[in-house]
Amino acid sequence: MYNPTSKEIKIVISEEAYLELLRNSRKFKLSTGNLAGFKKNNLIYISQSKHFLGTDDVNQDLSFKDEHYIELMTWEEELFIKTPPLYVVGWYKIWNGEFIPRGYDITTQMGKQGLNPEAFMIILNSNEITKVEPGLRIIRFKDYKNETNYKIEFLEFKIQMIERRGERTFIDILNEQVIKINV
Numbered sequence: 001m002y003n004p005t006s007k008e009i010k011i012v013i014s015e016e017a018y019l020e021l022l023r024n025s026r027k028f029k030l031s032t033g034n035l036a037g038f039k040k041n042n043l044i045y046i047s048q049s050k051h052f053l054g055t056d057d058v059n060q061d062l063s064f065k066d067e068h069y070i071e072l073m074t075w076e077e078e079l080f081i082k083t084p085p086l087y088v089v090g091w092y093k094i095w096n097g098e099f100i101p102r103g104y105d106i107t108t109q110m111g112k113q114g115l116n117p118e119a120f121m122i123i124l125n126s127n128e129i130t131k132v133e134p135g136l137r138i139i140r141f142k143d144y145k146n147e148t149n150y151k152i153e154f155l156e157f158k159i160q161m162i163e164r165r166g167e168r169t170f171i172d173i174l175n176e177q178v179i180k181i182n183v
Contacts, residue, residue, distance in 0.1 A: 009118060011138050011157035013046045018134070018159050020049045025094045025126040028054030032062045034072065035122065036079050037089045044089050044118065050075055058095060061104060088112075090138075092122040099123050099137040106150070113144035120155055134159055 017035065024031045031054035037046040052071065053062040064072070072088075079086035091112060093105055101109055101121060112119035120140040129135035142151035 009042055009044060009120075009140075009155055011044050011046060011120065011155055013157060013159045014048075015160050017046045017049045020051070021092060021094065021122070021124050021136070022126070024051050024054060025124055029056045029095065030054065030058045030060065030062065031094045033092055034075075034088050035090045035092060036075075036086045038084050038086055039089070039118070044120075046089060047086060048079075049092060054094075058097075063104060087116075089116075089118070090120040090122065092124060094124045094126070096125050096127045099125065099128075099139070100152070101139060109139070109141055110144050110150070113141060117144070 031051060033049055033051040035046045036048040036050065037044055052068050076088060091108065105121065109121050120138050122136050122138050124136040126135055138155040138157050140153045140155055142153050144150060
């Protein structure tokens, strides 16, 4: 079972945001996007995810281009006028590899934490989804200003849908998303 290393901040992922991640995991072998939410006490709620880039070439660099930054700024403006106001709390990477950031992931995470020290990264690997495991880890760097000697923290999280999913498992939920994409 997943054992987080940091108890400071806990993450709550909405059903909508988790399902969007699952849909993107079925459309692309590698994809990335941002996560929006709000903070209340020591809980950060992820209420939305926004897909930006995806590919089937797992070796491709998913760096933002000018049009992605414009789209991100427009989205951030839309988030801020919601009730409660939302902001970018982190970002995600979907791929079928380890739950460890590499290459541009490290640079991206350090940049996000430079703007917001509580920012985090979700890595989703749909091959790791089981009946009881959602196939993701939430990561933040303990020393985000040191690109050569950072320490990874795994954050505690829960997915809201778990409380009311009844007899459905994470595998069932993933398969439902596959059916929706194919229809």
